[in-house]
Amino acid sequence: MPEKVREDVCSLVLRNAHAFRGFFPRSCTTGGEDWVDWLELKPEGLFCVPGAFYIDPLQPVAHAVITHGHSDHARPGHELVTGTPETLAIMRLRMGEGRAGQAQQALAYGEVISIGDVQLWLAPAGHVLGSAQVVMEYRRQRAVVSGDYKRAPDPTCVPFEVVPCDLFVTEATFGLPVFRLPDPAHEIAKLLHDVRLFPERTHVVGCYALGKCQRLIALLREGGYHDPLWLHGALLPMCNLYESFGISLGELRSATAAKKGEMRGGIVLAPPSAIADRWARRLPDPVVCLASGWMHVRQRAKARGVELPVVISDHADWDALLETCQATGAKEIWVTHGREDALIYALGKMQIRGRALRLLGYEEEDEQAEQEVSA
Structure with a gap:
C-alpha cells in the first residue's frame, strides 16, 4: 500500500x-x-x-x-x-x-x-x-x-x-x-450445592466491594439462585452504583440490619476481613467462604480459615x-x-x-x- x-x-x-x-x-x-x-x-x-x-x-x-x-x-x-x-x-x-x-x-x-x-x-x-x-x-x-x-x-x-x-x-x-483456574459456573454450582446440603447454616462469602461482589451476585442469579442476598453494609453503595448503570442484581438486603434468624440458610456477602471478624460470628452457624483466584492455592484457604473456597478471579x-x-x-x-x-x-x-x-x-x-x- x-x-x-x-x-x-x-x-x-x-x-x-x-x-x-x-x-x-x-x-x-x-x-x-x-x-x-x-x-x-x-x-x-x-x-x-x-x-x-x-x-x-x-x-x-x-x-x-x-x-x-x-x-x-x-x-x-x-x-x-x-x-x-x-x-x-x-x-x-x-x-x-x-x-x-x-x-x-x-x-x-x-x-x-x-x-x-x-x-x-x-x-x-x-x-x-x-x-x-x-x-x-x-x-x-x-x-x-x-x-x-x-x-x-x-x-x-x-x-x-x-x-x-x-x-x-x-x-x-x-x-x-x-494458575489455570476453573470455570466460574462450576464454582457457583459448588457453592449452591453446599447451600442445599446445609440448609440450617448460613454461607458467608468474602468478596471485595468493587467488581467481585457484583459479579458473584450475577453468577448466583445465572446459577438459578433468586432468593434475596444479604450484604454487609460496606458492599451496598457499590452495588447501588452498578444498578445506576443498568446492571440488575436482584433483591439485596442489608445483613447489618437483619435479625440473626432471618439469614439462616441464606447467602451473605461481606468484605474478606469481615468473614474472620466478630461480625461474622453473629450469623447463624456460618460456613466461611472466600471468592478469589487465590483460593486455587489450598494453603491460602487454610491459612485464612476458609471452609469453602470459591475459586473465581477477576x-x-x-x-x-x-x-x-x-x-x-x-x-x-x-x-x-x-x-x-x-x-x-x-x-x-x-x-x-x-x-x-x-x-x-x-x-x-x-x-x-x-x-x-x-x-
Missing part, C-alpha cells in the same frame, strides 16, 4: 473510532521503529512523554489516565483525571468529589482524543465495571496498557477486546502455570495471559503487577520480547480486598 494511502486510512480509522470499534487494523500501527521509546517508568508511575500524562500513577500528578476504580490504580489528588464514565463515578463514590481529581474527563470506549501529538482512546478490559485498556498512537506506533483484565465472561462489565499493537503492557497477577489466568499477549501481535510485551519472570520466560519461548517493569504499589487481589473494606 502506498505510504500516503496508508496514512489516510489510519487517519480515517482514528477519526471514526466508534464506527471501527472492535476493529483496529494491525496495518495502521506498523512501519515505525520496533522499540517504543516514548513511554517511561518514573517514580510516579508509567509516563507517556509526548502526551505528558501518567497511567494509573502512584502519586498525585497533573494528568492521570485511570484504567479502573480499584484503589491501587485509582488514587486521589490528581489535577485532571481521564477515564470511562463508570470509573470516574466509582472514584467519586470511593474518594468523594474533591479527591477524585480537580477536573474529570470522561471517555466512552472507542472515543478518540488528541493530547499533544498522541491519540488516545480506551478499550474494554473486562475486569470490573468501566475498566479500560489505555490505547495510545504516536509516530505510527500503537501502545496498549491493559490495566487489570480478564477474558472470562462477566455480565457486569463490557468484555475484553483485543487491540492489535506494537507494545502491550500486561498485568501478571496469575502469571504462573499453576484477572486473566496463565492461559489467558499467554493467549492475550499473542493475540495482540505485539513485538514487545512489558509485564507488571504480579509474576513477571515466568511470563517473560514463556513469551521468550514464543519469540516475543519481554521486559519486567517491576512497578511497586499494585497489590494482589486478596491484599486489595482488605483495603477495600476500610476505604
Whole structure:
C-alpha cells in the first residue's frame, strides 16, 4: 500500500473510532521503529512523554489516565483525571468529589482524543465495571496498557477486546502455570450445592466491594439462585452504583440490619476481613467462604480459615495471559503487577520480547480486598 494511502486510512480509522470499534487494523500501527521509546517508568508511575500524562500513577500528578476504580490504580489528588464514565463515578463514590481529581474527563470506549501529538482512546478490559485498556498512537506506533483484565465472561462489565499493537503492557497477577483456574459456573454450582446440603447454616462469602461482589451476585442469579442476598453494609453503595448503570442484581438486603434468624440458610456477602471478624460470628452457624483466584492455592484457604473456597478471579489466568499477549501481535510485551519472570520466560519461548517493569504499589487481589473494606 502506498505510504500516503496508508496514512489516510489510519487517519480515517482514528477519526471514526466508534464506527471501527472492535476493529483496529494491525496495518495502521506498523512501519515505525520496533522499540517504543516514548513511554517511561518514573517514580510516579508509567509516563507517556509526548502526551505528558501518567497511567494509573502512584502519586498525585497533573494528568492521570485511570484504567479502573480499584484503589491501587485509582488514587486521589490528581489535577485532571481521564477515564470511562463508570470509573470516574466509582472514584467519586470511593474518594468523594474533591479527591477524585480537580477536573474529570470522561471517555466512552472507542472515543478518540488528541493530547499533544498522541491519540488516545480506551478499550474494554473486562475486569470490573468501566475498566479500560489505555490505547495510545504516536509516530505510527500503537501502545496498549491493559490495566487489570480478564477474558472470562462477566455480565457486569463490557468484555475484553483485543487491540492489535506494537507494545502491550500486561498485568501478571496469575502469571504462573499453576494458575489455570476453573470455570466460574462450576464454582457457583459448588457453592449452591453446599447451600442445599446445609440448609440450617448460613454461607458467608468474602468478596471485595468493587467488581467481585457484583459479579458473584450475577453468577448466583445465572446459577438459578433468586432468593434475596444479604450484604454487609460496606458492599451496598457499590452495588447501588452498578444498578445506576443498568446492571440488575436482584433483591439485596442489608445483613447489618437483619435479625440473626432471618439469614439462616441464606447467602451473605461481606468484605474478606469481615468473614474472620466478630461480625461474622453473629450469623447463624456460618460456613466461611472466600471468592478469589487465590483460593486455587489450598494453603491460602487454610491459612485464612476458609471452609469453602470459591475459586473465581477477576484477572486473566496463565492461559489467558499467554493467549492475550499473542493475540495482540505485539513485538514487545512489558509485564507488571504480579509474576513477571515466568511470563517473560514463556513469551521468550514464543519469540516475543519481554521486559519486567517491576512497578511497586499494585497489590494482589486478596491484599486489595482488605483495603477495600476500610476505604
